[in-house]
Amino acid sequence: MATEATPAAGSVSKVECVASIGGRGEGRFSLFRHLAPLTVSAVLHSLPFDSRVSLQPAMVCLFTQLRVGVEKPRTQFARGDVAFLPSAGLVCVFLGDARSDRPLNPLGKVESGLEAFDAVRRGDVIRVSLADPELVNSV
Numbered sequence: 001m002a003t004e005a006t007p008a009a010g011s012v013s014k015v016e017c018v019a020s021i022g023g024r025g026e027g028r029f030s031l032f033r034h035l036a037p038l039t040v041s042a043v044l045h046s047l048p049f050d051s052r053v054s055l056q057p058a059m060v061c062l063f064t065q066l067r068v069g070v071e072k073p074r075t076q077f078a079r080g081d082v083a084f085l086p087s088a089g090l091v092c093v094f095l096g097d098a099r100s101d102r103p104l105n106p107l108g109k110v111e112s113g114l115e116a117f118d119a120v121r122r123g124d125v126i127r128v129s130l131a132d133p134e135l136v137n138s139v
Contacts, residue, residue, distance in 0.1 A: 015044060016111070016131035019093075022124055025116030028131060029082050029093070029108055036071040036105040039084050043091065043107065048129035054090070055122050058098040061090040062126055073103030080110040091128070093117050 013034050019027040033040045043066065051062035066089050077083060081094045083104035093110060095118060110117065120126070 015040070017047070018129055018131045019113075019117075020127045020129070021116050021120055022126070024119045024124065025113060027093075027110055027113035027116045029110040031082070031108040035107060036084070039066075039068045039071050039086075039105040040107055042066050042068050043084065044130075048127060050125055050127045051091075053120050053122060053124045053126060055120070056092075058094060058096040060093045060095060060117050060120050061085070061088075062092075062128065064089050064091055068105070070103055071105045074106050075100045075103055077104070077106075080114055081106065082108045082110060 013032050015031045015033070017029055017031060019029065021027065031040045031043060046064060046066060049064065051064065054061040054063065068084065068086055070086050074083070077094045077098050077100070079094055079096050083092050083094070083106050084090070085092055085102060085104050087102055091107070092104060
């Protein structure tokens, strides 16, 4: 009786996502459930989504329809961090080290393609989706 090898299940906490930046490239980032479980779960259930970009000093912001409260808030972020601003429903990608006046829920980190986020212009559309489409039913 032969048994099939099963692929590695991957991490329970880490979920890889892709941000396709219209004509400018692609960025890959990971969301970590342990950073803000309720917020990460809400983001994952909203995927895939398209969003117009809003540029703020040291960050790219993506508009969402999510309404989630403050969860494990932080105000200090480094280049490549991904966070959620509950007061405005924005997913934010930090382009530089920054300190925020308002608390944000930490979500994860950009793993590759941060230079694509650097090239974003106000009004661009970004499509955020799971890196592995087969995980849709498991999030």
